[in-house]
Amino acid sequence: MAEEPKASPKEAVPKVRSRTSTPPPPKKTSVGSPATAKSVAKAAAAPAASGVSAPTAKSDGGPDLRGEWGNLALLCLLYTLQGIPLGLGQVLPLILKDRGATFTELGVFSLQSWPFVLKLFWAPLVDSVYVRSIGRRKTWMVPSQLIIGVLMLYTASQLESLLGDGDSTRPAIKTLTALFLMINFLCATQDIAVDGWALTMLRKENSNYQATCNAAGQTFGYALGFTGFTALDHFQLLSLPGFMSSCGIFFIAVTVIVAIFKKEKPLPPEDEPEGIRDAYVQMLRMISMKPIQLLFVMLFTWKVPFAVCESVAPVKFQEYGIPKEHIAYVTSVLMPMYIMIPIVAARWTGGKMPLKLAMAVYPLRLATGPLTAILAFYTPASVSPIPWIFYAFLVLVIAAAATTSELMFVSQMAFFAHVSDPAFGGTYMTLLNTMGNLGGRWPPTAAFFLVDVLSCQTESCLLQMDGFYTVTILCTVLGVLWLLGTKQMIQGLQEKSPSEWKLHHEHLE
Template sequence: MIKFINSKLQQIVKFFSFPPITMKNMNESSRRRTRKAYVQEPVLENDCFYPHIPLSANLLQDSSDEQEGAVHDGSLKGDYANIALLMFLYVLQGIPLGLAGSIPMLLSSRKVSYKEQALFSFVYWPFSMKLVWAPLVDSIYSSCFGRRKTWLVPTQYLIGIFMFTLSGHVTDVLGDSDSTAEVNILLLTCIFFMLNFLAATQDIAVDGWALTMLSRKNVGWASTCNSVGQTTGYFLGNVVFLALESAEFCNKYLRFEPQPVGILTLAGFLYFWGIVFFVTTTLVWILKKESDDLDMDPDQGIVNTYKTLYKVMKLPAVLSYCGILLTCKIGFAAADALTGLKLIEAGVRKETLALFAVPMVPLQIVLALVISKYTAGPRPLAVFLKAMPYRVLLGIIYALGVNWAYKVQVVPGEFPWYFYAVILCIYAIHQVFVYSMFVATMAFAAKISDPAIGGTYMTLLNTLSNLGGNWPSTLALWLVDSLTWKRCSSSGDSCNSPPDVQACKAAGGSCVTSIDGYYIESAFCVVVGLLWIKWKANKLRHLDTLGLSEWTCR
């Protein structure tokens, strides 16, 4: 049974890659021919308007058929405890990521402006920028303390400290202490930015430690630990938290007598996980010994790593592809960044949106298996080009869905079952195109990466891919308020600034939206996305046909 599960998981991740945060030794030509290159790429966020579940994937590359067979023989003897530890470390990593994904929904229910949501969206950026400090984590360490524990232990202690501290003040930060208090969005952003920065640093250390913690024949299981552990942590910090934090959900499904609050509070959740981080980090520090294996996890050095990145960046083909990665997601910015928040604004409960992620898990596994069959050939970007127009056009469907939400409510906040069924179906269709593009780009990156520097190559490409998704989403959130026009119901005057809102309330009226910037952005993004396809389609096809020599550092 274990062999069967292992083989299926290896099929799922075969065409994905995750750049190794540990940079490989490029100086020994003999290693280039025979040594494994364990490639890990940074966490990629699921491009959808529901919880940003990370898309993580790994690729174990080996030029030796004998070594390949050893990796896939399914024997875990001697590594059960190590796999359990790696899985748990990745679960810990997913907790702050999940919490960061749940905060925008909490902010939306507190009527925070979209410009403030845009400011908070910067908390997702650290995992898109790990490449900047990853060489430091790989090269600066104490030998007596342990190469990876030098960073893992203090990083996890700091995450615990942040969670402990925030648990005592989160009520004030979210403006829940009294009716006149406001959300301190700047402080909240700084705290979660640091939490995600620390989680990204922990990810670098754990990715590197996985190479030496597991025996060589089982090092491929690091991909499974990463994917399963991080997704589990994210699920706990996002879907489970939002459901149990909701009084409506708990009263409807988990209680016999209604209560005004949920089973969990954000303060209690942070306090609990702060304790878990402290206790488990101490146990790992004291009980788990670290061993070095320079063949599996060589120390290339800071200078050599940055030199390698510079050489890769100078390649004309890489420059063209980087431009594509940084701009290809403009066409989905409004749909990905705003649709979920607009549905909450329309009355859909945040915990309902969070629970939509549950049935998507088996769908995503099946999609990964099916789509990888079509991206395994010599032209993986053909799948990307076929999926992209449909994903762009789904922006119109999402906008219509948000508009329909206002009209189909039985009473405010209550929707008929068929509304949820339609939205769930649209979301599932959306996932087909999201995963088609995701798997295609991962397959293409694995195809073009120079095996001698696969880790550096993959880290660079996927950092740019993440940035290409982050900046359009942040910009879309920032501009939507400026593109929205509101009028006072009593006087008909403008209601677009805080003083106007106060004046309208004083006159006994309320602000009514006459033009929603979300629809303007949705239309703009669809047009830009279709024009981008027309502009860049031939360039993508050309890059897909280039030989490996065009992508190789000489």
């Protein structure tokens, strides 16, 4: 999953000056107005979550979503758009492997997902500069989605030559990477805008449903881009260029409809933004906080053990004879589960220690690595048809990996919402999400390179070795050491008082 994408409730990096109040939403240019200490105190007293907090209950005990269903549907649709390029970015390595790409080249192509890691660097611009007549969020969302649609149409027209034929011409890895890098840069920009829009589109007591829309919408979009295309291609109903062209038209059509028919709420005068420079100063102050630094160490390392199982393994199964459409079918069987888990898991992430759930399922997710390697080793490539019992085991292992991955994601997002300083929630949440995205993006890139480096299967090798298994063993050992070495640190992070996570306004003076 893309990632994991990924995604969370946050207002994309608002700006704060010394003695500012709650970070104000932007306007056409970066302008600011100082606030009083009273407004800061009021903001600090607000519930600490633009995210995964428990919903306000109606008199019958359930959340009050009256009047919200249209907004929830729109958010799901916008996040679905975001997931489609992520799914295409995952299916292309399988096609490139068929056309003769090496694992090193696949590692280069994996860089196309990195804009989601780096979006913090331009989030203040997205949050601060906008055209009042268009709307704060639509100023960035509408052109981003339109350009994505145009880029998809262009890429579709060039795709056959870029992929090569596997014999006389090799895949144009650098060009493909550059095109998908631009598409994902625009998707990350759209993500900043939509995340911020969700916080004003939904009522405050329902803001936690933004995370649900994010997870469910991105997962469905990923399924359309990955499983949807693979199924259509297998039955020769639609080629990849045709599928990408259809997606481009879909992007443009949805964007035009939203631009015309969905209006943004006007900004209150007190919520006018401050300068872009102040947002970056605020962000640097946050990075200097000790709890944030410890959390970064955790997020940067905790997904290393899963890189091979979840990124390299699908390509390896294909190399060993499993058709890529079968891999997509296995994934599609589990899609309803992917969508439901974030909704169901929210009940286990309340309270003061949301990361307890992540740490509880970590050993199970770690075990899926060696299990996947064992399945790959015993892949019956020479048997046709491949026995159903093999696919049954494959579904079980993938289901275990996917379930634990989703539970860890929900747990992580709940912790972000729990510790985020409500007075600076947008900047805080964007920073935490960027840290989480970075921890999820670099291990797969490194794993692809290491598998190639540690493989030696030619006649000149003293010892024939498949780097896939070597890296799997290495990742598993690192995972065990990580689990033993960070337990106390993670427990300490959860036990810190709320004041230790707050960026008090006097720190900015």
